[in-house]
Amino acid sequence: MQNRIVIRYQDGRKLKGFTGDFIAGKEFFHITETGVLSEKPVEVRVSELKAVFFVKDLEGNATYEEQKAFDPSKPIAGRKIYVRFNDGEQIVGFTQGYKPGRAGFFLVPADPLSNNDRIYIVCSATQEIKFL
Numbered sequence: 001m002q003n004r005i006v007i008r009y010q011d012g013r014k015l016k017g018f019t020g021d022f023i024a025g026k027e028f029f030h031i032t033e034t035g036v037l038s039e040k041p042v043e044v045r046v047s048e049l050k051a052v053f054f055v056k057d058l059e060g061n062a063t064y065e066e067q068k069a070f071d072p073s074k075p076i077a078g079r080k081i082y083v084r085f086n087d088g089e090q091i092v093g094f095t096q097g098y099k100p101g102r103a104g105f106f107l108v109p110a111d112p113l114s115n116n117d118r119i120y121i122v123c124s125a126t127q128e129i130k131f132l
Contacts, residue, residue, distance in 0.1 A: 001020060002018040002019070002020050002035045003018065003019050003020070003022065003054055004017075004018060004054070004055050004056070004057070004058050005017065005018065005019050005022070005031065005052055005053060005054055005055065006052075006053040006055055006058065006060075007031065007044060007049055007051075007052050007053070008049065008050040008051055008053070009048055009049055009050060010048060010049065010050050010086065010087075010122075010124075010125050011048075012087070015031060015042070015044075016033070016058045017031045017032050017033045017034070017035070017042075017058075018031065018032050018033075018034070018035035019031050019032075022052060022120070024097075024104060024105075024106065024120060025102075025103065025104075026046070027045065027046055027047065028043050028044060028045050028046060029043075029044055029046070030042065030043055030044065031044055046103070046104070046122060047122075047124065049122045049125065050085055050086075050087070050122060050125040051085075051119050051120060051121050051122055051125065052119070052120040052122075053116050053119050054116065054117045054118045054119070054120075055115050055116055055117065056115050056116075056117060057115055060115040061115065064113070064115070066109065066111045066113075066114050067110065067111040067113070068090070068092040068110060068111070069092075069110060070092075070094075070110045071110075071112065074112070076094050077094065077096065077108075078094040078095050078096040078108070079094060079095060079096070079098075079131050080092070080093075080094050080110075080131065080132035081093060081094060081095045081098060081107060081129065081130070081131055081132060082128070082129070082130050082131075082132055083107065083121055083126055083128070083129050084126065084127045084128040084129075085125055085126055085127060086125055086126065086127050091107060091109065091119065091121075092109070092110045092132070093107040093108050093109045093110050093119070094107070094108055094110070095107050095108070098129065098131075100129075102123065103122065103123060103124070104120055104121055104122045104123055105120070105121055105123070106118050106119065106120055106121075107119045107120075107121055
């Protein structure tokens, strides 16, 4: 299965495309721009990343401001969590997999209208992580 992703490096670079081999905890995975199997994939080292965004649409909406509040009428599967990255970006969502000491974890954004289905957070790229 090919997942649509946007990867953001800790140095600010961004790359959009498709992956079929991302596994949390592995040191690297591959991305292709088009998702075509004959395309030569680019190897991505997770240690260089800020996060891997599993998205609904590769284009997204640059003008949309993601909400940081939870909808009280919707059930939450996991614990509410706040993340502030080293570059100052902040994300609020919920997780079932964060434990201090791990290299990373998945977060589902609080905003149901977010273009992000889920985000793999690389802990070394964060300044603060706390449960809400």
